[in-house]
Amino acid sequence: MVTDPRLSVIARRLSGIKRIVAVTGGKGGIGKSLTSSLLALTLSRMGYRVGLLDLDLSAPSTHVILGIDGVYPKEEKGIIPPEVHGISFMSIIYFTGNEPAPLRGEDITNAMLELLAITQWGSRDFLIVDMPPGIGDASMDVIRWLKRAEFLVMTTASKVALETVKKVIKMLDELNKPIIGVIENMKMRESSSVYDALHEFNVPLLGAIEFDMNLEDSIGDANALVRTTVAARLKEIIVSTPGFNLEH
Amino acid sequence: MHEWALAEAVIETAIEESRKEGLEEISEITVQIGELQQIELEVFHFALDEIAKAHDEDSLLTNAKVRLETERAIFKCRVCGTEWDYRDSCVGEDEGEAIHFAPEVAHVYVRCPSCKSPDFEVIQGRGVLLKAIKGKR
Numbered sequence: 001m002v003t004d005p006r007l008s009v010i011a012r013r014l015s016g017i018k019r020i021v022a023v024t025g026g027k028g029g030i031g032k033s034l035t036s037s038l039l040a041l042t043l044s045r046m047g048y049r050v051g052l053l054d055l056d057l058s059a060p061s062t063h064v065i066l067g068i069d070g071v072y073p074k075e076e077k078g079i080i081p082p083e084v085h086g087i088s089f090m091s092i093i094y095f096t097g098n099e100p101a102p103l104r105g106e107d108i109t110n111a112m113l114e115l116l117a118i119t120q121w122g123s124r125d126f127l128i129v130d131m132p133p134g135i136g137d138a139s140m141d142v143i144r145w146l147k148r149a150e151f152l153v154m155t156t157a158s159k160v161a162l163e164t165v166k167k168v169i170k171m172l173d174e175l176n177k178p179i180i181g182v183i184e185n186m187k188m189r190e191s192s193s194v195y196d197a198l199h200e201f202n203v204p205l206l207g208a209i210e211f212d213m214n215l216e217d218s219i220g221d222a223n224a225l226v227r228t229t230v231a232a233r234l235k236e237i238i239v240s241t242p243g244f245n246l247e248h
Numbered sequence: 249m250h251e252w253a254l255a256e257a258v259i260e261t262a263i264e265e266s267r268k269e270g271l272e273e274i275s276e277i278t279v280q281i282g283e284l285q286q287i288e289l290e291v292f293h294f295a296l297d298e299i300a301k302a303h304d305e306d307s308l309l310t311n312a313k314v315r316l317e318t319e320r321a322i323f324k325c326r327v328c329g330t331e332w333d334y335r336d337s338c339v340g341e342d343e344g345e346a347i348h349f350a351p352e353v354a355h356v357y358v359r360c361p362s363c364k365s366p367d368f369e370v371i372q373g374r375g376v377l378l379k380a381i382k383g384k385r
Binding site for chain 1: 250252253254256257258260261262264265280346347349350351352353355356357366367374375376377378379380381
């Protein structure tokens with residue numbers, strides 16, 4: 001018998017967290033990381049105790065979006081993520097720096113498992129998880145390990161994004177995983193394509209976030225980010241979504 | 249003390265496994281420690297003892313002895329097939345610390361000594377594994 005002990009301790013590490021929201025979607029570039037970051041920031045500004053876990057190990061970017069730099073976890077019976085902008089923030093970048101991390105699937109699985117096994121989140125209202133893209137090894141691992149996760153699915157109106165997002169929803173459905181809903185991101189024109197694509201699923205379309213060509217100017221500045229139209233629209237959506245059940 | 253978190257995982261797993269095997273008392277837990285993770289053995293042993301004591305509501309772990317076995321970390325390059333020992337890699341203190349927390353980041357700091365590729369396999373000695381439990385049924 002040789003057993004990996006880390007799996008047994010994940011539930012204990014997450015036990016102080018009331019809700020886990022995993023932000024997912026089929027393709028890269030549809031705004032998972034930005035939405036995860038803004039969601040964490042918005043909930044934190046609303047007074048919730050929030051953690052943000054970047055599990056996109058091949059291309060971690062939430063630290064860039066939130067302008068997180070020069071901080072490091074504290075070692076205490078595991079590692080305690082530093083609190084930045086009111087968010088407990090955990091990412092592989094603490095250990096890779098700005099160097100590329102050429103990790104294969106098995107390495108990504110191992111590294112994610114390590115982070116989940118050693119991170120002491122303490123007591124949190126929400127843990128927001130920036131999921132790896134697609135439905136490969138990494139996503140399947142996270143779905144298996146984060147048993148209480150509820151999924152927020154991002155898409156754009158592009159046929160290319162929708163084709164994959166339908167597969168993600170089908171898979172989550174098949175695994176009986178709760179889906180809070182779908183958000184159409186970077187909306188550029190009126191179209192019912194997202195609504196139409198979802199008609200075969202019992203999953204709510206929570207709303208659309210219009211494309212903001214000035215958003216890039218606020219990347220790296222948390223205070224500027226919360227003032228963007230994208231952040232304002234995301235807040236409207238989550239506040240009006242029964243699945244989020246926010247006290248406001 | 250990051251070792252504490254891993255020790256906690258070992259004890260939780262030992263309890264789970266002993267229940268599966270119908271053990272009423274654990275006499276020995278053998279833990280394999282891969283050198284890549286650079287666990288401090290004394291600290292880890294201390295953490296295992298303390299956590300075992302704290303978990304011992306039903307005397308399962310009262311007489312449990314912990315054996316730690318270390319395993320050399322060996323890499324094999326996926327490009328040219330070279331095998332080498334982590335001890336022979338030139339890794340600085342900060343990089344070693346990062347590898348201690350997440351051994352996979354070795355791929356960021358270590359290169360194949362022959363072809364300089366970062367695409368290698370850790371063929372043994374990655375991290376902490378529960379190797380065996382002995383006990384009475």
